[in-house]
Amino acid sequence: MQIREEKADILIIGGGAAGCFAAITLAEEYPGLSVILTDKANIKRSGCLAAGINALNAYITPGHTPLDYARYAAEDAAGIARGDLLLSMAEGLNRVTAKMEKLGLVIQKDTEGNYVTRGPRNIKINGENIKPLLAAAVNKAANVRVLNHVNMVDYLLSEGKVRGAWGIDITQERIYLVAAGAVICATGGAAGLYRPNHPGHSRHQMWYSPFNTGAGYAMGLRAGAEMTSLEMRFIALRCKDTIAPTGTIAQGLKAAQINAKGEEYQKTYGNTTAQRVHAVVAENLAGRGPCYLKTQGITSEEESNLEKAYLNMAPAQTLRWRETGLSPRTVNVEVEGSEPYIVGGHTAGGYWVAENRATTLAGLFAAGDVAGGAPQKYVTGAFVEGEIAARAAAEFACQNPPSDATAEIKNSVVSAVKKYFTKSPPSTFDADSLEEAMQSVMDEYAGGIKTCYRYTEASLKLADAHLKRLAKLSDSLRAADFYDLMKIFELRERLLLCRVLVSHLAARKETRWPSFAAHLDYPDKDSAYEKYVNSKLVAGEPQIIFRPLVKLPGGEPQ
């Protein structure tokens, strides 16, 4: 078993939106510190931004303030968001946008040179190449070394501090041990927990990246970090089958949402993100589905612009329109809800962090979708958090130089890997079959698509029992190569996250967000739950902690 050892002042795990921006910040502001950034893929196209994105969804447009943005995000989350985190994020949105434009992002401007808005909080861009642009900037940084195709597995701990991490190099088939003064976790959120919309051939035609498997959450939980609000799941309302974003049509074209009878239904349900998903579920259950975005009758020019916009972020949609001949001008676009995800950049689930994005573990900082408490971050919010975490990590690293991993740590890492390469006893199961089993359990007992996102105390108990069983079975998995090994680690991350998620769902005995967390035993909102549901692993078992709300100045709407 080959081991490579590396050392740096700061280790960034995950080179997506947040991780790349953290690296760029460290290059500009702390050129004297050495930085290693590892990503499980190549940062040119890794993570959520792989295909490109279609707008900057978080921007303070003229006439609005960061506080307006924070209030909107808190209201959309029915009050369960951190005022301090939202404000510090919102205050940086326009600054990082200007920086991204300098890196080459095309942003639409009017004749006076002002950005063109797409709605009250977003601006129009060509986001197809946003990831290659970020990667190029990171690769240029003299003090940043990028290790592509290195999938991190666990933190290195010493005296209660996070002192680096270890992982596996998929292409070179070796172990990496990276000792660091401080670590920034930016591994994104988690998809693939629930049975997806198309469980067969197209199982990965999903909105969120199926390669963001919740590694950061699992690593944090295993090391004893505190998580928050995992029960605030995110369910995306998407174009049927292609799971392509709907905002381009809904906001870009101001298309109405209608049911099969042609009625505009949204007003009956309210207009938060959760309510928009719930509206489609409820219309379908009431026999008025399917639901559509009303595009019939748009002009040919509008249609051609839509086709191009989708090619820049979700090409499947344009192919589908052309292939079926059911163009948006002639046929309305059907919508459906996705399977639930954990995404701290859309809803609030993730690490419990301080305003400087320090986690509850010394030496560990979190940014982007893996960090909790600040919903509606989107890509620009992830940039801001990358920036904030980078500065705090740099300060910490200056006081805590990296030290080599001990022989004891090295040995334990090697045996954690070797275990999966032993030939006997052979396993009856493979990671794929256990993943499918986990997704069925979550779907049926923890509020997946099958139950229209609803669950009961009894069903959650069953989910927990099955997840424990599957975790045990996963001990016996065997790998043929390092890619296989990564799949095993991914499964184990997801299983752990699912267990903690289930305990969060059980702990919030109310229904605050329809669909996102719909508890059939407690179908109403309850003011007793105007608090955060947090958790930690204690001796391998999820333990729930309630914490009081951190409100915005002037309080926040409940």
Added chain:
Amino acid sequence: MSIAIEKEKCVGCGRCAEVCPGNLLVLRDGKAGIREVKDCWGCTACVKECPRQAIFYYLAADLGGAGGRLYAQDSPDTLTWIMKWPQGTEDIITVNKNKSNEY
């Protein structure tokens, strides 16, 4: 949904394997191949990266697919998408990289 590789066009440069966000593409005997078609996310990073247009994206039957193939040709200022249909015709859409989306 997935991608497929036209082996006769592939020159084994490895660029697709380098950029796949899921590490799904591998070179075997000098040709690119996908480990498991069901694991593709459809991000089309490999489709855009291939200098020989040897990779196409398709919608499988479960997504309403009807045999169309989506190829891309990248250049500094434009991204050209080529859709080839089973009956032999094709549609081409060229996107100007220096121009923002209208929506």
